[in-house]
Amino acid sequence: MNLAAVFGKEIRRVRQEAGLSQEELAYRAGIHRTYISQLERGLKAPSLEVVFRICAALGQEPHELIKRVNQKLELPPTSHD
């Protein structure tokens, strides 16, 4: 998976764990819901600004999310990828 896809999966996971809908995350982050959906599906690559906004909305430290994304990028692909 590329960076956008890994990032998208990670924010979807954190959002769902937080019990938020895409609409709620979008509202909190000041980003359009359609864009959240595109990010989660890896169809759009985020700017650093958007990463920080989404992290703030999810109560995540940006560097912790980035660390997990980088770890998942570096993993060898599984047969499901």
Added chain:
Amino acid sequence: MNLAAVFGKEIRRVRQEAGLSQEELAYRAGIHRTYISQLERGLKAPSLEVVFRICAALGQEPHELIKRVNQKLELPPTSHD
């Protein structure tokens, strides 16, 4: 300072500590030198992809750079800002 400005100052600092010119960093990261210059001056906001590429070129862990950027963003402005 905004995010782009803090990020730009941080990569300039790390680049200079590594003894690299903007040209050398640009070549290593596969980014145009003009864009490196604009990033360092906070004139352009980076994508997450560019953050990862520049970190790889500088031998930095992305999450460590992001942590420092976030810490500097959260500091109260000094009289020099």
